[in-house]
Amino acid sequence: MVFVRFFDWLSGLLGFRKNITLGVYGEINVGKTTLANKISLDWAGEEVGIVSKIPHETRTIQKKEKVVIPLNGRRKIVLNLLDMPGLATKVDYKQFMKYGIKRKAAKKRAKEATRGVIEAIKWLDNVDTVLAVMDATKDPLTQVNLTLLGNLEAKGIPVIIVANKIDKKRAKPKRIKSAFPEYPVIPISALKGKNIDRLYKAIGKHAK
Amino acid sequence: MRNKKLRNKNSKKRNARKNAKKNVKKNSKNKRAKVNAKNIARSNxxxxxxxxxxxxxxxxxxxxxxxxxxxxxxxxxxxxxxxxxxxxxxxxxxxxxxxxxxxxxxxxxxxxxxxxxxxxxxxxxxxxxxxxxxxxxxxxxxxxxxxxxxxxxxxxxxxxxxxxxxxxxxxxxxxxxxxx
Structure with missing residues (x-):
């Protein structure tokens, strides 16, 4: 045990291993959990959370520790992967009722969702790198995205913008690139696994 | 004795009136706020x-x-x-x-x-x-x-x-x- 710890410490010191806390942030229903599941399945063999079409399915922070991604040569990156609840400025319980959820359960879900948003904001101080997930089929210039990126910039936290859902016909990842030219933007499909290697390379390059 | 009883009665009445006034004020404030919100949301x-x-x-x-x-x-x-x-x-x-x-x-x-x-x-x-x-x-x-x-x-x-x-x-x- 002591020997393993010493080896871990030494490999970290020599730059072979990087330990980082990676937060998956973004608006609701942009595919954060699908992406976290893909990363976790690829490198840890387990999923992180449940994916659903109903907004605010992830209402608490889902964690997956020690997700090891091998990089070039001997180098590797050890992720403490955090799948965050979706950020939003509004949570309407009536929105959930459209999906067949009863009023009482919808109200409960809304309450949990608001708590989830607060929790996700609180955790911004504890992440080393952020994957800001955006839906490539939608307009990226939303206040939530701008606020998130502004905060990360002010805190000096490295960000990789993930333009998700490029498997859909309406996807326009170029729109995200032109909206945020100062950030690395990786167009992917977390669902189909398209371009996911590019994302791993970007994590290895930009993560601190 | 009678004076004391009268004083107590009067002070109780005064307190009750004060409380009633307070409640009316509170209720009317809440009602006003609700009506305002409704009016604003519905028509203006x-x-x-x-x-x-x-x-x-x-x-x-x-x-x-x-x-x-x-x-x-x-x-x-x-x-x-x-x-x-x-x-x-x-x-x-x-x-x-x-x-x-x-x-x-x-x-x-x-x-x-x-x-x-x-x-x-x-x-x-x-x-x-x-x-x-x-x-x-x-x-x-x-x-x-x-x-x-x-x-x-x-x-x-x-x-x-x-x-x-x-x-x-x-x-x-x-x-x-x-x-x-």
Whole structure:
């Protein structure tokens, strides 16, 4: 045990291993959990959370520790992967009722969702790198995205913008690139696994 | 003895009247607020244009409370200033705390005017000073220090009214719908 710890410490010191806390942030229903599941399945063999079409399915922070991604040569990156609840400025319980959820359960879900948003904001101080997930089929210039990126910039936290859902016909990842030219933007499909290697390379390059 | 009893009776009556008055005031205030919110939401659209000077005079916490009180009443607020990203997050957090059956949240949009040259340098300096003071105040248990809004424009409204905000880098369009 002591020997393993010493080896871990030494490999970290020599730059072979990087330990980082990676937060998956973004608006609701942009595919954060699908992406976290893909990363976790690829490198840890387990999923992180449940994916659903109903907004605010992830209402608490889902964690997956020690997700090891091998990089070039001997180098590797050890992720403490955090799948965050979706950020939003509004949570309407009536929105959930459209999906067949009863009023009482919808109200409960809304309450949990608001708590989830607060929790996700609180955790911004504890992440080393952020994957800001955006839906490539939608307009990226939303206040939530701008606020998130502004905060990360002010805190000096490295960000990789993930333009998700490029498997859909309406996807326009170029729109995200032109909206945020100062950030690395990786167009992917977390669902189909398209371009996911590019994302791993970007994590290895930009993560601190 | 009789005098004492009379005095007690009178004081009880006075207290009862006071309490009744208080209750009437409270109820009428609540009713007025509810009626205002209903009227605004149902038929009229109220937009308050507030100078950033008003908001700059307030501390961060009371500024957010002030904004949310206005918006929760069903009013759209427009001001000639932009909050810092940190404050915007605080606004979202505070909104989430206030979400209830009648208030699902807010819609926000801001246009920041990029400061140039000396103004930009001064703005950065102010931000640094603010973040240092904020950390120090947090350690010694004081409230967050005041910081002025940046150059630009912000619109904040109840999400019940504002259905969509379409933003481009230099402008935004607001689509509002009054409830019938």
């Amino acid at each position: 659209l109220k937009i308050d244009f507030i100078s950033s000077n008003v908001l700059n005079k307030k501390s961060e916490k009371s500024r957010i409370t002030y904004i949310l009180d206005i918006v929760k009443d069903g009013t759209i607020l427009v001001t000639d200033g932009v909050m810092s990203p940190d404050e915007e997050l605080d606004l979202i957090r505070e909104t989430m705390r206030k979400v209830d059956d009648g208030f699902p949240g807010i819609e926000v949009c801001s246009l920041k005017r990029e400061a140039e040259g000396y103004q930009r340098f001064a703005e950065q300096l102010m931000e640094q000073r603010y973040s240092i003071r904020k950390v120090i105040n947090k350690i010694i248990g004081r409230a967050s220090p005041q910081i002025d809004l940046k150059y630009g424009m912000t619109l904040i409204g109840p999400s019940r009214l504002i259905k969509k905000i379409k933003k481009s880098p230099d402008s935004f369009s607001v689509f509002a719908q009054l409830q019938k």
